Amino acid sequence: MTEPQEPRPAERSPISWEALAAELEATRQEEAGRPDAADPAVWDAVAAELAARVAERPVPAAGDVPPVPVESGPLPLPGLELPEPEPEPEADLDPAELRGGLEALLFVADGPVGEATLADALRCPVSRVRTALADLAAEHDARRSGITLRRVGEGWRFYTREEFAPVVERHLAEGQRTRLTQAALETLAVIAYRQPVTRARVSAIRGVGVDGVMRTLLTRGLVVEVGTDPDSGGGLYGTTPLFLERLGLTGLDELPPLAPLLPDPVALAREEAADRPDG
Numbered sequence: 001m002t003e004p005q006e007p008r009p010a011e012r013s014p015i016s017w018e019a020l021a022a023e024l025e026a027t028r029q030e031e032a033g034r035p036d037a038a039d040p041a042v043w044d045a046v047a048a049e050l051a052a053r054v055a056e057r058p059v060p061a062a063g064d065v066p067p068v069p070v071e072s073g074p075l076p077l078p079g080l081e082l083p084e085p086e087p088e089p090e091a092d093l094d095p096a097e098l099r100g101g102l103e104a105l106l107f108v109a110d111g112p113v114g115e116a117t118l119a120d121a122l123r124c125p126v127s128r129v130r131t132a133l134a135d136l137a138a139e140h141d142a143r144r145s146g147i148t149l150r151r152v153g154e155g156w157r158f159y160t161r162e163e164f165a166p167v168v169e170r171h172l173a174e175g176q177r178t179r180l181t182q183a184a185l186e187t188l189a190v191i192a193y194r195q196p197v198t199r200a201r202v203s204a205i206r207g208v209g210v211d212g213v214m215r216t217l218l219t220r221g222l223v224v225e226v227g228t229d230p231d232s233g234g235g236l237y238g239t240t241p242l243f244l245e246r247l248g249l250t251g252l253d254e255l256p257p258l259a260p261l262l263p264d265p266v267a268l269a270r271e272e273a274a275d276r277p278d279g
Contacts, residue, residue, distance in 0.1 A: 093124060098132050112155025180216070187213045191223055192243070193258055196236035198229050222246070 093101065101122050106113060119129040133156055137149040147158050160168055180188070187210050190202050203210050214237070217223040222243045227236040244250065 093122065095132070098122065098124065098128070099136055102129070102132055102136060106149070106156060106158050109157065112152045112157040114155045118156075180220075181213075183208075183210075184213050184216055188217055188222060188239075188243070191217075191237055192239050192252070192255060195238035195252075196226050197238075198232060198234040198236060200232065200234055202237075 102118060105118055105121055115126050115130050115133065118133075119126040122129065133149065133151075137151075139145075140148055144161070146161055146164050148161050149156060150159055186206060187202055190205050191197055194201070194205070199210060199214055202214075214223070220242075221240055223237050224240050225235045226238040228234070229236055239252070244252070249255065
């Protein structure tokens with residue numbers, strides 16, 4: 001006699017997350033009115049029951065689940081709707097104000113400035129700025145101004161007129177031959193005798209800041225950075241061949257001895273003692 005076979009347990013369907021969400025919402029509404037709704041143990045039991053109930057439910061076919069609409073952009077929050085930004089009103093500039101504003105912006109610019117950038121700064125339409133730029137360029141050309149307004153690539157910029165190039169070159173060349181100030185000469189002497197030396201060391205010896213003077217000496221080509229101080233990481237500076245050429249020297253060993261140029265220590269001490277109120 002054949003023994004009766006035990007019934008095989010029914011295969012559980014996979015968990016449907018859509019069904020789980022629906023059950024959880026329904027249970028949350030049912031449990032909201034209970035006094036022990038805030039007890040974690042209650043929700044542990046609810047979760048276990050939901051897991052068992054959802055596993056017994058059939059998984060809906062792909063066509064049975066309505067697609068979730070996807071909206072582009074951020075979702076609006078109730079009560080937090082932001083108003084649309086209002087465009088800034090355009091400035092009502094007369095032609096003279098517009099021309100003056102363009103000249104001021106182009107004067108302080110480091111490079112060519114685009115029409116859109118100028119229009120944004122002046123709060124004017126781009127078409128009006130484009131017309132004003134063309135009129136301004138024609139005005140400078142008509143009176144043979146020393147500067148000319150040119151369109152370069154996508155921007156506009158002031159340039160010196162080519163026919164006045166000799167005047168500009170002569171001025172720049174003469175400016176390079178102007179005499180050094182006393183502060184520059186003192187700084188140059190410190191570098192010449194103590195090189196290689198850092199800028200901080202030169203400032204300490206002179207007792208004042210030397211940043212501006214150092215820029216002058218570097219521009220004139222009399223000093224140059226020769227390395228880096230391993231202790232402080234600052235730049236080390238020394239003199240250049242142009243420095244020797246200007247002084248008529250063939251090498252640094254021809255610099256005059258420094259000791260004879262220094263004041264006598266005894267005489268200096270006497271002068272300091274004489275200057276004291278109790279001296």
